[in-house]
Amino acid sequence: MDTNDFLAHLNSGKAIEGGSEMHQTMHNLAQEALKITVELNGKYHTPEEVQELFSRLTGKPVEPTFALFPPFYTDCGKNIRIGKNVFINSGCRFQDQGGITIGDGSLIGHNAVLATLNHDMDPQKRSTMHPAPIAIGKNVWIGANVTVVPGVEIGDGAVIAAGAVVTRNVPANTIAGGVPAKVIKKIEAGEQ
Numbered sequence: 001m002d003t004n005d006f007l008a009h010l011n012s013g014k015a016i017e018g019g020s021e022m023h024q025t026m027h028n029l030a031q032e033a034l035k036i037t038v039e040l041n042g043k044y045h046t047p048e049e050v051q052e053l054f055s056r057l058t059g060k061p062v063e064p065t066f067a068l069f070p071p072f073y074t075d076c077g078k079n080i081r082i083g084k085n086v087f088i089n090s091g092c093r094f095q096d097q098g099g100i101t102i103g104d105g106s107l108i109g110h111n112a113v114l115a116t117l118n119h120d121m122d123p124q125k126r127s128t129m130h131p132a133p134i135a136i137g138k139n140v141w142i143g144a145n146v147t148v149v150p151g152v153e154i155g156d157g158a159v160i161a162a163g164a165v166v167t168r169n170v171p172a173n174t175i176a177g178g179v180p181a182k183v184i185k186k187i188e189a190g191e192q
Contacts, residue, residue: 001025003059003078010079010097010131015120018127026076026097033057033077041071058082079116083138098131098150103138109162110144118150137172157187 006025009016016022040053050068055061057077066082069090074080079096083104091111094100098116102108120128132151136142140154143162154160154170161177161184170176173187 003029007079011099011133013131016097016129016131018125018129023127029078030075033074036077037071037073041073045070054082089144097129099133100136101133102136103140103156105139106136107141108136109142109146112142112145113147115147116150159187 001021006022006029009022016026036053036057040050040057045053047067050070051062051064051066054066054068057074058080059078062082063084065085067086068088071090072088072092072094074094074096076095076097079099080094081099081101083102083106085105086102086108088108089110089112092108093113095115095117100114100116114134116134117129117131119126120130130150134148134150135153137154137156137158139157140159142148142154142160143164145163146160146166147164148154148160148166152166152169154166155172155174157173158170159175160166160170160181161175163179164177164181165179166176167180170181171183175184175187176182177184
């Protein structure tokens with residue numbers, strides 16, 4: 001099975017059964033991602049070298065405005081889509097099999113975790129995984145130590161407070177925080 005077939009399966013929302021050919025493909029992609037992230041995280045790289053390594057990791061070029069401070073971790077990499085002027089701070093972990101999209105101008109804080117897979121609730125099928133995408137809009141600011149779970153959409157201009165666990169969609173131009181995250185307030189135009 002090739003990467004495009006794998007991604008098409010995941011992006012359709014179909015489960016990955018433990019031990020299946022799909023699961024083996026996921027394992028093979030994880031090994032490739034581990035090699036690239038070890039290279040990325042193992043020594044200093046110029047911003048241009050970081051962009052080149054991240055492009056290899058995702059399988060598609062990133063914009064020259066993209067910036068990332070390593071270390072960065074992922075167990076796939078091929079289902080990440082990054083807009084222009086995106087910044088990812090150090091220590092982030094992306095589980096992107098279900099798909100992660102980050103819109104233009106968004107900032108991802110230290111140690112953020114974006115997870116797009118859930119294991120099956122049936123203990124007899126626990127190795128089966130269910131993908132659901134994470135969509136982060138434009139000009140979003142995700143604070144340090146935030147966790148975003150599968151299937152969440154964060155609207156344009158939203159701010160996620162440090163330490164939040166985002167379990168449901170966040171409307172555009174709002175501030176959300178807490179565990180689980182709740183909307184705290186609406187962001188008014190020109191507010192600082």
